[in-house]
Amino acid sequence: MSRPATFASRSATACADAQLQANLRAAALHFQGNRKKAFAAFAGGEAARDLVRDVKDAALARLPELLRKLESSVTALGGTVHWAADAAEACAILVDIAQEAEATTAVKGKSMVTEEIQLNPALEAAGLEVYETDLAEYIIQLAGEPPSHIIAPAIHKNRRQVGELFAKKLGADYTEEPEELTRIARDTLRRRFLRADLGVTGANLALAQSGTIVLVENEGNIRMSTTAPRVHAAVMGIEKVVPDAASAAAVLAVLARSATGQKMSTYTSFLAGPRRDGERDGARSFHLVLLDNGRSRILADPELRQTLRCLRCGSCLNVCPVYEKAGGHAWGSPYCGPIGTCVTPLLGKGSGRDLAFACTGCGACAEVCPARIDLPGVIMALRRKAAEDPGFPNPAERGGPPLSPGAAKLFVKVAGSPGLFRAAAALARVLDPSLALASRLAPGLRAWTRTRKPPRLKTPFSKAWPALAGQLKPQKPGGEQP
C-alpha cells in the first residue's frame, strides 16, 4: 500500500507557489476585514453567538428525535427521505434517484457535503452530465481540481488562470475581466439550468417541525437548481437539523456576517417539499438524503461533538495562520482550516491523523467561531488521541507520534527547568544554531525538525523582545471581545 500523502508534503508545494501565497494573503485580509466590520456594527453580536451555540447544542442533544420528526414532516409534504450511513450509500441513493427520474443532466449548487461523498464521479459513472453552477465550483470543475476554501473554493486561482481556462474549455475569447468571465459562465450555465432534469444541493439547515430545508447563497445558482429542474435532491449531514424557524433565524443572524461580512447572504431559501398544485415552478419531486458518514462517531465523543455545531461559514480558515500559508489543498479534504483539522479524521473511513499537528495553537479560530467551538481545544484532544493510539482515527492507517515519547519526555524535562533550558539554549546557540546536529544525534527529534525550520538562535528571545516590541503597532480597540 502506498503511503498516503502528508500535510507536510502538500503544504511544502503550496508554500513554494508565490501566486498562491499572494492569493491566500489577499483572501485572509479581505474576509477578516469584512467579518470584523460586520461584528463591530452588530450590537448583539456576542449574545447572538452564545445563542447559536445553545441552539446547536440543544438540537444535538435530541438529534434522533429531530431526525425522525424531520423525516415525518418531509414525507407529509410529499417528499422522500433517504438515510445514508456512508458516502458510498449516499452516492448510490442519488444515482437511483437520477435513474428513476430518467435524468440525463444534473445541475449542482455549491455543497461541501457532496464534495465529501465525491458525488460527481458517481453520477458521471452512471452516465449523467453533471454541472457545478457556483462560479468558483464551475471554475474548479473545468480545471479538474478540488475546492480550496469552504466559501471561496477557487481562491487559489487568479483571473488570468480563469481566463485561460474559459478560453480553452468553453471556447470563449480570452478575457481576464471578472465581469466578462462571470457573464460567460452565466450564459453557459443558464442554458444548462433550463434543460437539466435534476438539481442537487446541500442544505445549511433543516427544520424538523415543518420539513423545511434552508439554503444560503449569493449567486442565485442554488435557486436556479431548485426552481428549474423537475427533480430536486438535497444531501445534508445529520447534524444540520434544528427544531424550528426560530432556531434557523438565530443561526442566520450570524452566518453571513461570519462568512462574508454581509448581514444576510443575497439569497436564503426555505424550501418545503415539492411544488404544490397550481404552482408552475419548483421541483415536482423532492428527495432529502440524510448522511451520517462518521458524524455519529463524532457525537459519541464528548470532546469532539461540539464540532457538529459548525455552520461551515469559513471564518476559522480566514484567521488561521497555517491556512494562510498552506492553502486548502494541503488538508487533502474538502474541509480545510481549523474545522477541517477537527472533522476530517472522523469523517468517512478516517484519515489525516497528521492534521492536528499542523496547528500553532494561536487560538484565533476560537475567537471568531460563530458557534463558539473550542477549535484549539479539540485540536489538542486530537493530538492526544493520536499520541495515545497509533491506530487513531483509522486502524488501517497507523502512524506514530511526530515526536518520539523519549524526545518528548526530554523536552518536558528541559523546558520545565528554566536553568536547564537556558543552558541548553546557550549551548545550542554556540554549537548547533539550526539544530541540524541535534536531529542527527537524536533520531527521535528528526520527525519534529524535518517539517520545521528552527528559528535562528543567535539571540535569546528575552533579549530580542524589547527591540521587537517597538516594531509592533498598537492595536486599535475594536468591537472584538476576547
Add this chain to the structure above:
Amino acid sequence: MSDESRERILSALEDALAGAPVTSGPAAPAFPAANQASAPDWPALSREITASGGRFALARSAAEARGALASLVKAFGVRRAVLWDHPALARLGLADTLAKAGVEVVLPDQGPAEFKEAAAECDLGVTGADAVILESGTVVVAARPGQERATSLFPPVHLALVTRETALLPAIPDLGPWLEAQRDASGRPPSAIHCITGPSSTADIELVKVRGVHGPTTLAVVAVEENA
C-alpha cells in the same frame, strides 16, 4: 438498504447520547423576545437596501408607483415582463402601465413548461413582498400559485413592491415567528420562501465583486404608501 441504515444511524446516535449526554448548553436556548412590527422606517430600509446593492424608491400614491415602474421600464429598455398575480399589483394597475409602455407580459394561463421558457425571456419580473427585514434590507417572497419563484429570479431586473400586504420585520431573528405564522392549518409552510438581499452577486474571481450572476443584476424595491 436505506431502512437498515436508518435503524443503524438512529441507534448509533441514541447510543452516542446515552453514553455521554450533551450538557454544555442550557436545555432550551433563550431566544430574545420578538420585536413588534414597527411603523415603516423608509429611510432605514432605503439605507440597508442600498448598502446591499439594491435600489429603493418611496411612492406616495398608486400613481407614483406606476411612475416608478414606467421609469424602470424606460431605464432598462424592458420589452417583456413577468408579473405575480397579486392583489397589490392589480390594485395599483401595473399591468396597464406595462401595456401602455408596449411591454409584452407573460400570460397567467401558460403551463409550467411554457412558463419556464417565457420567464427566461423576460427583462423584468414584478412581485409583491410578503415581508421585509429592516435590519438587513431583505425582501421576503413566498411561492404560491400565480406567484412563481422564477419571477424574482430569471429576469435581469426584479421589482419588488412593499405594500400594505407586506409585514415589516425589524430584525433577522424576527423572521422565526413570521415564518411559523406562514404555515397553514395543517402545518404546511409555503413550498418556497426566498429572502432576497440585494442583487445576485459573486466575488469568486480574485474577490472582485460582480453583480448579476445567475439571478437579477438589479433589485429595485418600491415602497407604496397607499391612501386607505
